[in-house]
Amino acid sequence: MMKTGILIVVIVGLALTLSFKQNDDLYSVTVVELFTSQGCSSCPSADKLLSELSKKENVLALSFHVSYWNYLGWKDPYSNEQYTERQRDYARVLHLRSIYTPQMIVNGKNEFVGSDRVKAQETIKETISSQKVALKVEQRDTEVQIDYSLEGPTENRWVHVALVERHVRNEVPKGENSGRILEHDNVVRIFKSLEAKASGSLKVELPEGLNPGNAAIIVYIQNKKTFEITGGSKNIL
Numbered sequence: 001m002m003k004t005g006i007l008i009v010v011i012v013g014l015a016l017t018l019s020f021k022q023n024d025d026l027y028s029v030t031v032v033e034l035f036t037s038q039g040c041s042s043c044p045s046a047d048k049l050l051s052e053l054s055k056k057e058n059v060l061a062l063s064f065h066v067s068y069w070n071y072l073g074w075k076d077p078y079s080n081e082q083y084t085e086r087q088r089d090y091a092r093v094l095h096l097r098s099i100y101t102p103q104m105i106v107n108g109k110n111e112f113v114g115s116d117r118v119k120a121q122e123t124i125k126e127t128i129s130s131q132k133v134a135l136k137v138e139q140r141d142t143e144v145q146i147d148y149s150l151e152g153p154t155e156n157r158w159v160h161v162a163l164v165e166r167h168v169r170n171e172v173p174k175g176e177n178s179g180r181i182l183e184h185d186n187v188v189r190i191f192k193s194l195e196a197k198a199s200g201s202l203k204v205e206l207p208e209g210l211n212p213g214n215a216a217i218i219v220y221i222q223n224k225k226t227f228e229i230t231g232g233s234k235n236i237l
Helices: 002-019 043-054 081-093 117-126
Strands: 021-023 030-036 059-065 103-106 110-113 133-140 143-150 157-172 180-195 199-205 215-223 229-236
Touching (some): 043 180, 059 157, 059 229, 081 180, 133 229, 180 199
Antiparallel strands (some): 021 133, 143 199, 157 180
C-alpha cells in the first residue's frame, strides 16, 4: 500500500507540472528576428537558416512575415501589416534607407541579409542577452494565460509576447515561388507589446485552426529607444 500511495503522489505531481508550464532556466539568450515573405524568391534559404538556428538551445527565433510582397500574385497567409510596421521601426532606429527581405536582426542591434549563414553564426556568438525572464504559460481550451516576471531594469522597455506556430508547410501556387512547397519554423501568429513591469500577465486567443501542440510562447524585453533586446524566454504549449 505504501508503494501505491507514493506512486499516486508522483503521478499527481507530474500532472500539475504539465498543466502549468514554466521556464526559469534561460538566462543568456539571443533573439533572432527574420523578416521574410512567401512572395520573395530570395527568402526560402533564409527561412531554412532560421529553422536551423531555432533548434539551438539559447536562441529565440521568430519569423515575421511582412505584407509588402502580397501584391505580386501571392498573398502570404502568415503576413501581417503589423510585422511590416515593426520592420519599418527597425529601419528608423538602425538608420536604414529602406526595408527588404530577407532581413535578419539579432538582439535588436545587428542587421544583415537573412541568408548570410556566416554572419548569423558570428553575430549570435557575440551577442548575448542576460536579463532574466521567468515565464509561466497555461492553456485553457482556445485561450492561453501568460504570466511573466523580470529581473533588472524595466524603465523605457517593452515586453513583447509572441505566439508562434512552430512548423508550417504549404504549397505556393503563384508569385516568385510559384510551384514550390515552403516550410517555416516559429512563424509569428500573434504579437503583443506591453509596458515592461517587474511582473505581468495577459491572455491571448489561439488563432483559428492552429494546433496548440504546434505552438509556443516567446517573451522578450526590448529597449524603446535603442531597440536593444536584453532578455527573453520561451515555453512550448
